[in-house]
Amino acid sequence: MKNNIAVQNISRRAFxxxxxxxxxxxxxxxxxxxxxxxxxxxxxxxxxxxxxxxLFVSIDTDGSINIVCHRSEMGQGIxxxxxxxxxxxxxxxxxxxxVIQGLADEQYGSQNTDGxxxxxxxxxxxxxxxxxxxxxxxxxxxxxxxxxxxxVYGQNSMVLDKNAQRQLSFGELAQAAAQLMPPTxxxxxxxxxxxxxxxxxxxxxxxLPEVLxxxxxxxxxxxxxxxxxxxxxxxPVVGGKVKxxxxxAAMQIAGVQAVVLMPEQNLPVVFKxxxxxxxxxxxxxxxxxxxxxxxxxWDLGANQSHDSERYLAQLKQKIVTKGKVIRSDGDAYxxxxxATSKLSATYTVPYLVxxxxxxxxxxxxxxxxxxxxxxxxxxxxxxxxxxxxxxNIDTSQVKVxxxxxxGAFGRKSKPDFAVEAALLAKASGKPVKVVWSREDDVRHxxxxxxxxxxxxxxxxANDKVxxxxxxxxxxxxxxxxxxxxxxxQTGELxxxxxxxxxxxxxxSCETHKATGHIRIGWIRSVSNIQHGFxxxxxxxxxxxxxxxxxxxxxxxxxxxxxxIDPRTQGFAYENYGESFERYPLDTMRLKYVLxxxxxxxLANVKPKNNEGWGISVHRSFVSYVAVATKVKVQDGxxxxxxxxxxxxxxxxVNPDRVKSQQEGAxxxxxxxxxxxxxxxxDGAVVQSNYHDYPVLRMHQSPKIYTHIVASAALPGGVxxxxxxxxxxxxSNAIFHASGQRIRDLPVNKYFSV
Amino acid sequence: xxxxxxxxxxIELDAEPAMPLLWALRDLLHMTGTxxxxxxxxxxxxxxxxxxxxxxxxxxxxxxxxxxxxxTIEGLAADASHPVQQAWLEHDVPQCxxxxxxxxxxxxxxxxxxxxPDDATIDNYMQGNICRCxxxxxxKAAIKSAARQQLTNYTLGKNVGAQA
Numbered sequence: 001m002k003n004n005i006a007v008q009n010i011s012r013r014a015f016x017x018x019x020x021x022x023x024x025x026x027x028x029x030x031x032x033x034x035x036x037x038x039x040x041x042x043x044x045x046x047x048x049x050x051x052x053x054x055l056f057v058s059i060d061t062d063g064s065i066n067i068v069c070h071r072s073e074m075g076q077g078i079x080x081x082x083x084x085x086x087x088x089x090x091x092x093x094x095x096x097x098x099v100i101q102g103l104a105d106e107q108y109g110s111q112n113t114d115g116x117x118x119x120x121x122x123x124x125x126x127x128x129x130x131x132x133x134x135x136x137x138x139x140x141x142x143x144x145x146x147x148x149x150x151x152v153y154g155q156n157s158m159v160l161d162k163n164a165q166r167q168l169s170f171g172e173l174a175q176a177a178a179q180l181m182p183p184t185x186x187x188x189x190x191x192x193x194x195x196x197x198x199x200x201x202x203x204x205x206x207x208l209p210e211v212l213x214x215x216x217x218x219x220x221x222x223x224x225x226x227x228x229x230x231x232x233x234x235x236p237v238v239g240g241k242v243k244x245x246x247x248x249a250a251m252q253i254a255g256v257q258a259v260v261l262m263p264e265q266n267l268p269v270v271f272k273x274x275x276x277x278x279x280x281x282x283x284x285x286x287x288x289x290x291x292x293x294x295x296x297x298w299d300l301g302a303n304q305s306h307d308s309e310r311y312l313a314q315l316k317q318k319i320v321t322k323g324k325v326i327r328s329d330g331d332a333y334x335x336x337x338x339a340t341s342k343l344s345a346t347y348t349v350p351y352l353v354x355x356x357x358x359x360x361x362x363x364x365x366x367x368x369x370x371x372x373x374x375x376x377x378x379x380x381x382x383x384x385x386x387x388x389x390x391x392n393i394d395t396s397q398v399k400v401x402x403x404x405x406x407g408a409f410g411r412k413s414k415p416d417f418a419v420e421a422a423l424l425a426k427a428s429g430k431p432v433k434v435v436w437s438r439e440d441d442v443r444h445x446x447x448x449x450x451x452x453x454x455x456x457x458x459x460x461a462n463d464k465v466x467x468x469x470x471x472x473x474x475x476x477x478x479x480x481x482x483x484x485x486x487x488x489q490t491g492e493l494x495x496x497x498x499x500x501x502x503x504x505x506x507x508s509c510e511t512h513k514a515t516g517h518i519r520i521g522w523i524r525s526v527s528n529i530q531h532g533f534x535x536x537x538x539x540x541x542x543x544x545x546x547x548x549x550x551x552x553x554x555x556x557x558x559x560x561x562x563x564i565d566p567r568t569q570g571f572a573y574e575n576y577g578e579s580f581e582r583y584p585l586d587t588m589r590l591k592y593v594l595x596x597x598x599x600x601x602l603a604n605v606k607p608k609n610n611e612g613w614g615i616s617v618h619r620s621f622v623s624y625v626a627v628a629t630k631v632k633v634q635d636g637x638x639x640x641x642x643x644x645x646x647x648x649x650x651x652x653v654n655p656d657r658v659k660s661q662q663e664g665a666x667x668x669x670x671x672x673x674x675x676x677x678x679x680x681x682d683g684a685v686v687q688s689n690y691h692d693y694p695v696l697r698m699h700q701s702p703k704i705y706t707h708i709v710a711s712a713a714l715p716g717g718v719x720x721x722x723x724x725x726x727x728x729x730x731s732n733a734i735f736h737a738s739g740q741r742i743r744d745l746p747v748n749k750y751f752s753v
Numbered sequence: 754x755x756x757x758x759x760x761x762x763x764i765e766l767d768a769e770p771a772m773p774l775l776w777a778l779r780d781l782l783h784m785t786g787t788x789x790x791x792x793x794x795x796x797x798x799x800x801x802x803x804x805x806x807x808x809x810x811x812x813x814x815x816x817x818x819x820x821x822x823x824x825t826i827e828g829l830a831a832d833a834s835h836p837v838q839q840a841w842l843e844h845d846v847p848q849c850x851x852x853x854x855x856x857x858x859x860x861x862x863x864x865x866x867x868x869x870p871d872d873a874t875i876d877n878y879m880q881g882n883i884c885r886c887x888x889x890x891x892x893k894a895a896i897k898s899a900a901r902q903q904l905t906n907y908t909l910g911k912n913v914g915a916q917a
Contacts, residue, residue: 075849075886204845211850212833212841214786214826218851221785229780254769283780284789285772357790357798357851357885406788406851407885438791656845660888664848667887690795690883699876701889 055107056086056126057133058100063157063171065092070102071122072113072378073207074356074405074412075664076719077657080206081119082126084653088198089130089191091154092170099206104380104400112379114413114522115576116621116717119653123715131188139183140176141168193651193712202656207404218406219361219376224431227363228257230424231287231435233294234276234444237683238518239267239301241275249293250279255286259294260427262420263390268483269519271386273420274444280428284435304683306517308351308450311680315452315473315514316346323471323510324487327498327571330506335467339458343545347455347534348744349727351678352448353687354523355695358406359436364421366429370397371422376405378413386415387422398422409524409668414446442693443685446521447678449474449514453534457504463546465557468504470538472497472511472531479516486515488527494574496531496620496724499566501590503559507569518680524668528620528724533673533745536616536728540735550615550732551598554591561588576622582714583622590624593617593646593709597626600707601644607737610634611641614732616725621717623649624709627666627725629702633738638751640670640702640730645722647706650713662706662722669726670702671695674753675746700753755815759784760828770816775799777815778825786826786854790883797882800855801825807862809881826854829861836906837861840899848886856882860896869900 058066067086069079083099086092102108110121134154141159142149151162160167193199210216235241247259258280265272277294281287336342362375364387371391377383380400388395405412417434424432436444451474458467476492478485488511490498498509523529543553563584566573575583594617598604603613610632617626630642643666652658675694679686687693731742740750747753755766759782768777773792778784778801787810790798794809801810802824829835833842837860847853856879863870863878870878875896884892 073849075847077848202845204842205847207850208842208845208847209833211847211853212838212857213829213831214784214854216850217785218788220789221779223780223783223785283772283776285769285776285780355885357796357849357883358788359790405849407849409885435789438793438796660845660848660891663890664887667889668885671885689793690791691793695883695885696887696889697881697883698879698889698892701887701893704890 055105056129057090059170059174059177061171061174063096063169064098065090065096065157065170066098066100068100068102070108070111071118072111072380072402072405072408074113074378074408076661077205077654078113078118080203081653081657082122083206084198084203085123085126086130088196089127090134091156093157094198094203096157101402103402104384106381111381112413114378114410116720120622120715120717123651123653127190128185128188131190132182135183135188136177136180137170137173139180140173144168144176199653200655203654205657216404218358219374219403220358220406220435222363222374222403222433224363224365227431227433228280228282228428229284229287229435230278230280230421230432231284231291231437232262232276232278232420232440233291233296234274234440235298235300236443237300237304238269238274239303241299241301242277243297243299245277245297246295249295250290253281253286253290253293255282256290257281258428259290260424263423268481270481271382271414271416271419273416273423278424280424280432287435288437300683303517306680306683308680312348312350312450312452315450315512316348318512319346319452319454319471319473323512325508325510326493327509327566327569328507329569332467332469332506332508335506336456336458336469339467340461341459341545342457343542344454344456345538345541345743347453347530347537349451349530349533350676350745351450351518351680352523352529352672352676353442353445353678353693354409354411355441355690355693356407356409356411359438359441360412360417361433361435362418362421363431363433364418364425365431366391366422366425369393371425372399372401373418373422374401374403375415375418375421376403376408376412377415377418378405378408378410379415382413383415383418386419390419390423391426410522411445414521438690439688442678442687442689446480446519448523448529449476449520449527451530453530455534455538457538457542459546465504465542467506468502469508469510470497470500473514474527474530475514475516475520477520477522480520487511487513490572491574492527493571495526496528496535496618498571499564499573499585499619500535501564501585501587501619502557504557509571517683518685525620525720525723528618528720529672529727532616532618532724533727533731536618536725537731537743540614540728540732541741549604551594551604554594554617558587558591576717578622583716585619589648590617590619593624593626593648596646596707596709597628597644600646600705601628603628603630610737612733612735612737614729614734614736616728616732618721618724620721620724623647623716623718623721625721625725627722627729629726629729629733631730631733631737633734633751636751638674638734638747638753640700642703644705644707646709647718647722648709648711649716649718649721650711651715652708653715655708658708658718659706661718663704665720665722666704666726667696667701669723670700670730673727673730673745673747674700675748677746755819757818757820758822760824766815768815771814774801774810774813774815774818774823778810784825784827788851788854790852796852797859798852798855800858800882802858802862805865807859826858829857835861836899836902837864837895840895840902843898844891844895846888846891846895848888852882852884856884856892860892860899863896864900864903868904870896
């Protein structure tokens with residue numbers, strides 16, 4: 001075969017079966033050592049990096065079009081969205097398209113499916129991929145007909161001749177096209193958005209039919225012949241170790257086949273398995289029963305002194321004092337002293353955990369120095385690397401199959417659970433599936449950091465804000481990776497804090513130190529959660545104090561249309577990894593979603609007695625979202641009645657999936673605002689399951705209205721940006737309904753929900 | 754040996770009587786459409802029908818189902834033609850899909866008991882099924898669609914019967 005092949009012929013069809021999980025097959029054979037990638041047949045002498053598009057499209061002679069989705073599907077609809085973009089430029093008939101889940105492979109580029117970046121980072125690449133394949137098919141047809149390629153065009157999985165009544169199907173052309181060199185990017189032609197038939201259309205999720213019949217395969221669903229099921233008792237305190245353990249009683253449980261001490265790990269925790277003892281059995285139930293019989297003595301280590309209540313009290317004490325300045329303009333302190341009226345408030349958000357419906361699970365088999373993994377992972381390549389490191393083998397010897405993810409929200413971008421499976425497969429010599437229980441998930445997560453925020457504003461005699469001061473403190477995600485980081489990092493401060501979009505002459509943004517004691521990770525929208533809550537609440541408080549509506553106060557604070565560059569005020573703003581030219585922080589778009597929100601929700605119309613509206617607006621992941629929430633507060637109970645969100649995410653590939661993400665973000669945000677709290681005592685997480693870490697249920701779910709701004713701007717993020725404004729909108733609504741201001745989440749500390 | 758009926762097929766299982774039905778389905782019978790979510794009847798992901806009634810299979814020991822009839826998502830309609838499945842399709846309900854087997858099995862049972870449920874009835878019946886992705890608004894809409902469809906079918910059936 002030639003190098004850089006974009007389109008493969010039928011002989012490559014056989015490789016599809018090696019992607020296994022995409023077929024809906026429930027019982028998967030052990031595939032080692034067949035480490036062949038799906039149609040990854042590029043000549044190793046060729047320079048793959050010049051044109052890596054060749055990994056994504058394959059066409060069978062029967063006309064089936066196989067499109068690789070290299071990003072993980074966790075409910076956001078990416079397997080559909082990626083394929084829509086490729087198929088659009090390919091001019092494919094959607095009914096011919098199969099979506100194949102890509103294995104871990106650095107040739108795909110980043111596969112780390114977090115940061116709301118699948119579409120914004122791959123929109124153009126995927127268009128190029130489709131256009132490249134279409135160009136090859138067109139060239140193949142032109143060659144067949146002996147006409148210039150300009151005389152032919154692709155349409156509905158066919159290539160047609162402009163000057164003659166003739167056509168060839170993609171299937172008929174596939175073999176000839178696969179022999180051609182792919183065109184260079186600069187020669188490609190793209191469809192005009194006016195002619196799009198797939199991009200911008202509410203195409204149904206490609207996985208929907210299997211969901212309805214229970215035929216989907218998630219990480220928890222993998223089964224290999226001869227497999228053992230593992231349940232692991234992990235140290236309740238991070239950094240703790242197994243001192244001694246007795247496996248006698250566990251081994252007596254029917255079905256238990258082995259008890260394995262996990263290899264001892266030291267801090268920093270990174271993605272290493274937690275210290276503990278695994279029980280391997282012939283089924284999950286037996287493994288769980290055996291685990292209960294383990295007698296383990298722990299050396300809990302230094303973090304056993306961690307107490308979240310005490311820790312938060314310390315953060316609250318610190319946060320009202322001057323901190324380390326990360327962005328400033330003018331003199332916020334002097335201006336505050338000179339102000340006519342003043343307002344200040346402290347806001348806190350507790351630790352949070354992801355609690356996806358599917359607890360983490362991974363299956364591994366180790367043989368002859370090679371490892372194959374099946375996991376519900378958001379991050380296939382990091383899974384591959386971490387497994388390789390743990391087993392002390394080369395990454396090329398680790399094959400990672402990505403299953404569907406039963407929710408993830410950031411938890412499954414930490415591959416610790418796959419490393420556990422790999423280590424146990426090696427230790428036992430058998431395929432092993434590690435099944436995390438719900439208790440494991442809640443007690444051994446990578447938690448959203450507990451935080452305190454302090455906001456202070458000074459106003460002049462005309463009620464203009466002349467001084468703005470804000471501080472934040474929370475244990476950093478970086479602590480997970482270093483074990484020593486003791487203050488928020490620039491990346492986290494770039495999430496709704498250092499990029500605060502206020503037009504105030506005297507500004508100071510400051511941080512305080514906070515170190516880690518439990519694994520800190522990223523959860524849907526990350527530190528935008530606490531920053532969005534604090535900012536959105538404070539603006540509402542300012543509005544109330546000044547006798548303005550909250551939207552008016554926002555518009556006044558945001559100021560005139562402009563692009564804000566926090567770097568000019570000393571903050572090394574990261575802008576979600578995007579350039580400022582392509583993705584400016586555009587106050588016009590921020591104000592527009594707010595204005596649209598007020599028009600759609602009628603949130604300024606006075607509601608009934610005991611009812612109140614709250615609003616907030618936030619830019620994150622380079623998208624703009626405004627949220628309005630209506631609540632009723634009566635007899636000590638908060639009922640959420642109605643929510644509206646307006647999102648400007650630039651170009652939208654699948655409006656129905658954007659809508660569903662917004663619906664989901666409202667509900668995820670409500671869970672955080674109303675009930676989300678993980679507490680830690682003696683270094684261990686107190687909660688364990690949905691009874692004490694409640695998430696929103698049907699009867700608490702309001703009517704939700706989603707409004708998507710029509711835009712031709714570059715695509716922005718979708719999965720996360722809906723979350724940050726929610727908590728503030730809820731808390732503000734409660735205030736306007738009841739007069740009670742909630743500054744310390746969650747709401748259920750004060751009201752029943 | 755525990756004997757029961759699974760999706761209208763006779764099953765004989767040599768398993769611990771205390772093992773919850775969920776794990777027997779998933780690990781012994783490789784019927785993974787029924788999902789594990791919490792293990793303590795808090796989330797509803799494992800909902801199946803036992804003699805027509807919805808139960809949480811994660812807390813139902815095998816000993817308690819001997820001689821009874823179990824129906825799982827796999828036994829609903831393999832071609833997804835059941836009105837509830839069709840309504841789920843119509844409203845594009847699922848996001849990640851993990852909880853949906855349980856949601857669908859609960860919805861089927863709900864509509865059997867309450868052919869024309871109002872919002873409060875749906876809220877009350879479905880609150881045991883958690884969806885972390887937040888598909889509740891669409892589940893509610895789909896249940897109403899399925900109810901209308903079933904009522905229409907029933908009315909048509911009656912009319913046909915009257916004419917015959």
